[in-house]
Amino acid sequence: MSTAPAPRSLKQLFTPPVxxxxxxxxxxxxxxxxxxxxxxxxxxxxxFKCCECGHHLSLKTYFTNQTxxxxxxxxxxxxxxxxxxxxxxxxxFGIRSAMSAPNKxxxxxDLIRGTGEAPRIDSDAMHIRGALSAQNDYRRKYITxxxxxxxxxxxxxxxxxxxxxxxxxxxxxxxxxxDRLMKAFHEERRLEAENMEKELNEEWEVQLxxxxxxxxxxxxxxxxxxxxxxxxxxxxxxxxxxxMTMKTMxxxxxxxxxxxxxxxxxxxxxxxxxxxxxxxxxHAKQEELKKELEDELRANGGIESDGSQEIIEEAITAxxxxxxxxxxxxxKLRKRDLYHDPSVFKELDEDVFQVAEGxxxxxxxxxxxxxxxxxxxxxxxxxxxxxxxVKDLNVMEFDETIQQDTPMGLLRGIKFGTxxxxxxxxxxxxxxxxxxxxVKGHSKxxxxxxxxxxxxxxxxxxxNVVLILGDWWPVxxxxxxxxxxxxxDPKDRTSHQPRTGDNSIRYQxxxxxxxxxxxxxIQEFWAKEPDWQxxxxxxxxxxxxxxxxxxxxxxxxxxxxxEQYKAVLNTSSKGGTDIRVNVPxxxxxxxxxxxxxxxADRERRNDVDFAGAKLERFVFQTVGDSWVLxxxxxxxxxxxxxxxxxxRIQEGNKIGEDPNASMQPFKLKCATKFKIVCEExxxxxxxxxxxxxxxxxxxxxxRHFDLVAVTHPAGVINVTDQVEIRIQMKxxxxxxxxxxxxxxxxxxxxxxxxxxxxxxxxxxxxxxFPFVGQYGLDVYAxxxxxxxxxxxAHALKYLINCTAVTNPVDVPSPSLSSSSSSSPPSSVAGTLxxxxxxxxxxxxxSSLATTGSISIGPTAAFNExxxxxxxxxxxxxxxxxxxGNVSVEIASADSLVFTAQLxxxxxEEWHSKVTTKKGSKKYKFSVALPKEGQYRLxxxxxxxxxxxxxxxxxxVYAIRYETGDDxxxxxxx
Numbered sequence: 001m002s003t004a005p006a007p008r009s010l011k012q013l014f015t016p017p018v019x020x021x022x023x024x025x026x027x028x029x030x031x032x033x034x035x036x037x038x039x040x041x042x043x044x045x046x047x048f049k050c051c052e053c054g055h056h057l058s059l060k061t062y063f064t065n066q067t068x069x070x071x072x073x074x075x076x077x078x079x080x081x082x083x084x085x086x087x088x089x090x091x092x093f094g095i096r097s098a099m100s101a102p103n104k105x106x107x108x109x110d111l112i113r114g115t116g117e118a119p120r121i122d123s124d125a126m127h128i129r130g131a132l133s134a135q136n137d138y139r140r141k142y143i144t145x146x147x148x149x150x151x152x153x154x155x156x157x158x159x160x161x162x163x164x165x166x167x168x169x170x171x172x173x174x175x176x177x178x179d180r181l182m183k184a185f186h187e188e189r190r191l192e193a194e195n196m197e198k199e200l201n202e203e204w205e206v207q208l209x210x211x212x213x214x215x216x217x218x219x220x221x222x223x224x225x226x227x228x229x230x231x232x233x234x235x236x237x238x239x240x241x242x243x244m245t246m247k248t249m250x251x252x253x254x255x256x257x258x259x260x261x262x263x264x265x266x267x268x269x270x271x272x273x274x275x276x277x278x279x280x281x282x283h284a285k286q287e288e289l290k291k292e293l294e295d296e297l298r299a300n301g302g303i304e305s306d307g308s309q310e311i312i313e314e315a316i317t318a319x320x321x322x323x324x325x326x327x328x329x330x331x332k333l334r335k336r337d338l339y340h341d342p343s344v345f346k347e348l349d350e351d352v353f354q355v356a357e358g359x360x361x362x363x364x365x366x367x368x369x370x371x372x373x374x375x376x377x378x379x380x381x382x383x384x385x386x387x388x389x390v391k392d393l394n395v396m397e398f399d400e401t402i403q404q405d406t407p408m409g410l411l412r413g414i415k416f417g418t419x420x421x422x423x424x425x426x427x428x429x430x431x432x433x434x435x436x437x438x439v440k441g442h443s444k445x446x447x448x449x450x451x452x453x454x455x456x457x458x459x460x461x462x463x464n465v466v467l468i469l470g471d472w473w474p475v476x477x478x479x480x481x482x483x484x485x486x487x488x489d490p491k492d493r494t495s496h497q498p499r500t501g502d503n504s505i506r507y508q509x510x511x512x513x514x515x516x517x518x519x520x521x522i523q524e525f526w527a528k529e530p531d532w533q534x535x536x537x538x539x540x541x542x543x544x545x546x547x548x549x550x551x552x553x554x555x556x557x558x559x560x561x562x563e564q565y566k567a568v569l570n571t572s573s574k575g576g577t578d579i580r581v582n583v584p585x586x587x588x589x590x591x592x593x594x595x596x597x598x599x600a601d602r603e604r605r606n607d608v609d610f611a612g613a614k615l616e617r618f619v620f621q622t623v624g625d626s627w628v629l630x631x632x633x634x635x636x637x638x639x640x641x642x643x644x645x646x647x648r649i650q651e652g653n654k655i656g657e658d659p660n661a662s663m664q665p666f667k668l669k670c671a672t673k674f675k676i677v678c679e680e681x682x683x684x685x686x687x688x689x690x691x692x693x694x695x696x697x698x699x700x701x702x703r704h705f706d707l708v709a710v711t712h713p714a715g716v717i718n719v720t721d722q723v724e725i726r727i728q729m730k731x732x733x734x735x736x737x738x739x740x741x742x743x744x745x746x747x748x749x750x751x752x753x754x755x756x757x758x759x760x761x762x763x764x765x766x767x768x769f770p771f772v773g774q775y776g777l778d779v780y781a782x783x784x785x786x787x788x789x790x791x792x793a794h795a796l797k798y799l800i801n802c803t804a805v806t807n808p809v810d811v812p813s814p815s816l817s818s819s820s821s822s823s824p825p826s827s828v829a830g831t832l833x834x835x836x837x838x839x840x841x842x843x844x845x846s847s848l849a850t851t852g853s854i855s856i857g858p859t860a861a862f863n864e865x866x867x868x869x870x871x872x873x874x875x876x877x878x879x880x881x882x883x884g885n886v887s888v889e890i891a892s893a894d895s896l897v898f899t900a901q902l903x904x905x906x907x908e909e910w911h912s913k914v915t916t917k918k919g920s921k922k923y924k925f926s927v928a929l930p931k932e933g934q935y936r937l938x939x940x941x942x943x944x945x946x947x948x949x950x951x952x953x954x955x956v957y958a959i960r961y962e963t964g965d966d967x968x969x970x971x972x973x
Contacts, residue, residue: 039072052079167364174274185263271423275430282433328531331471335517352386367431380432381466389481389509421477422464435467441527450549450567450675473515480513512552549673558584571678575634585626593628600639610635617687622715623699636912637681646671689740689776692794701796706730720804725765732784740776769802770809862954878960884929891922898923901938935959
């Protein structure tokens with residue numbers, strides 16, 4: 001049997017993963033056939049059998065050599081080497097250690113500890129069997145490379161129990177001090193509340209007296225002077241009560257925030273003090289206990305045996321705390337060097353969940369249970385982090401009469417808002433002997449948008465750094481706790497931990513915020529003290545603000561910006577800008593992206609449409625082998641937010657084996673966000689064809705339907721007259737193809753120009769274009785053997801630019817109600833370009849009597865919808881203030897929604913100069929005319945429950961704008 005020396009210390013355990021060759025056959029082991037590591041080696045599945053009898057084993061049925069820790073082989077229960085009955089007695093090496101182990105609740109024979117001649121016993125003797133079982137339980141608790149050890153566990157546990165006793169004594173003293181602080185908090189709040197109530201009552205009396213005297217001083221008979229008989233008096237008293245009630249609420253809220261901030265600061269100071277006391281205690285006691293442990297190991301383990309010195313060193317290391325606390329500095333390692341995947345903590349996390357379901361009466365007991373089987377600082381920090389993130393502290397219900405020495409009493413600071421996640425993490429770390437610090441700064445938290453300026457009192461945040469292997473690592477427990485509650489019944493919250501088979505609550509946490517790499521952490525959190533940024537070159541607050549806005553999804557999926565983008569991007573004069581995000585090549589088929597474009601200004605922040613077209617149609621998204629591109633061409637000079645979402649594709653998002661199974665929708669999360677600013681726009685930007693939302697090109701079909709483009713791999717096709725697209729499929733599918741064009745409102749009118757056929761596993765789509773322009777081609781699919789009720793799902797789409805048509809075909813134009821849909825845009829290489837539209841000669845009339853073919857004034861729909869003009873009864877407006885401002889108000893029912901467009905003759909669009917504001921049963925349209933000229937204001941209306949592109953023109957105003965200077969010039973002539 002092959003043997004290997006035991007590691008000299010725990011530091012040797014933090015080594016690269018074990019080799020990739022089977023210890024039994026020496027051949028390479030691939031992931032799908034690997035078993036282990038076991039005893040720091042791996043096996044093939046077929047090689048994982050007893051080395052004596054060849055019986056196949058599993059991770060639940062294998063045994064290891066109990067007499068030789070260097071033996072890497074595995075055995076069945078029958079052939080596992082044990083301490084032999086021949087030649088061993090109570091004085092034998094190994095047995096002597098076991099005799100000193102704590103019992104496991106069994107009765108012992110006094111003869112075993114007799115003073116006479118030692119009886120001859122084997123490993124099945126009652127006392128020894130319990131001790132060896134305890135040792136095996138400790139050794140086999142985890143099988144990751146971090147958890148292997150070779151020292152007698154019961155002796156280390158015995159030493160730790162002494163430390164726990166010292167901790168319990170100190171914790172009792174600290175609780176008394178904390179109790180006094182909590183009582184002071186309650187007393188302070190009580191006094192503040194009483195003083196505030198007294199001040200408000202005095203103010204109420206003064207205000208009421210002044211109001212009463214005002215009515216008493218009025219002339220008239222006594223009846224008139226009686227304030228109770230005056231309706232006006234009663235009305236004003238009611239208004240005063242309302243005002244004072246609102247003022248009371250605001251003052252109480254301000255007082256609560258002020259006291260909570262003060263209490264949190266005082267609690268944090270106290271916890272820092274207590275944490276340092278606990279660490280000092282552990283450091284002081286460990287030296288004397290290390291000597292005791294070494295003596296016991298020598299007395300019970302036999303120092304003369306080979307490898308015993310290394311085992312003693314390793315056992316002492318297990319209770320040794322770091323004595324040198326380094327200054328903040330960039331870590332020597334990356335997070336992936338500490339652990340490559342969270343799955344290495346699978347068993348540890350499961351134990352933490354069990355602890356979270358139990359009850360503990362002290363922090364000492366809690367940390368003891370959390371770190372019972374942890375042999376490294378990494379594991380201890382992990383256990384504390386997972387307990388905090390799985391214990392949904394924000395929704396736990398506390399009894400107001402809670403006692404401090406009860407399990408829930410430990411977390412009373414969370415209930416009263418005096419303690420936060422980061423102070424709790426720091427407190428628990430001190431009990432585990434971990435060096436932990438608090439760091440203050442700012443974060444791009446809820447409410448922050450790209451381009452915002454951070455002030456001293458805004459977006460404040462506090463987090464922790466914990467010392468692991470000589471480096472400080474950031475930990476953000478509050479952001480790491482992500483709880484998704486499926487059961488919405490607030491009364492059914494008796495349990496806040498995951499239970500087997502309980503589907504009422506599902507927990508999510510964010511791994512990114514545990515030991516985050518500093519260069520990633522800085523993109524969301526900025527430390528005021530530059531050293532705690534732990535970067536080679538710390539950055540300023542202004543540089544932090546200019547960094548792209550990203551969230552953890554960005555890092556989970558290893559995304560990277562193709563360029564060093566700023567948080568705020570300025571467009572070209574054509575309104576365009578591109579954002580390219582690099583994707584790991586191996587994950588390109590496993591990730592899906594989406595986006596949302598919206599206005600940044602408050603008045604239009606919720607608007608998703610512009611001039612009847614959705615804003616998303618001004619973004620061209622396409623996917624390559626290792627990148628995703630978002631090409632934006634905004635429709636008007638304004639500020640926008642572009643939010644990019646990302647999700648990893650699950651099997652339910654693809655077409656599966658069951659032909660009738662529906663494809664599940666994506667659960668998209670924000671990965672990054674930009675602010676896009678267009679200060680000036682020359683020309684007119686047109687929306688893309690109204691196809692299904694999302695990316696252009698065949699990549700979507702490859703990911704979800706196993707469709708492979710044979711002829712056109714890109715999302716944009718430039719052709720003349722016609723095009724033939726061939727796509728290969730791996731399973732029989734039924735297809736539907738739809739052709740879209742901006743000037744054809746009903747896509748069914750274009751159905752005769754597109755056809756498709758399937759032959760020998762290849763889909764062929766043929767399109768003959770009726771006229772020049774830009775088209776969108778939507779392709780839908782479903783399994784051929786699916787039932788008829790199974791709906792088709794969108795598979796892919798193409799953007800097609802037809803630059804020439806030999807024999808144009810007339811297709812009916814859209815109705816006036818869809819006149820907001822402009823002429824088609826042109827496109828080159830997948831990016832939109834502007835196109836200035838020239839009106840026909842017969843429509844270039846500057847007359848105020850007509851606007852194209854639409855007469856000014858109310859349309860038939862104006863009366864049908866029951867609308868009325870409030871401010872301007874006539875359709876011609878020639879009274880405009882010197883700044884070019886004019887407002888129009890229309891009375892309407894609440895069931896209607898409005899939008900407006902502004903044109904300057906002959907063909908200029910100024911839609912961004914119109915703002916729409918909803919009032920009580922009316923709409924107000926504020927127009928800011930940019931320069932002199934003749935304008936047309938088109939007002940559209942539609943019902944709330946109908947798409948906005950169904951809105952119809954209800955009124956057309958003609959506006960003449962001339963400045964006073966021009967009038968004087970004309971008179972001078």
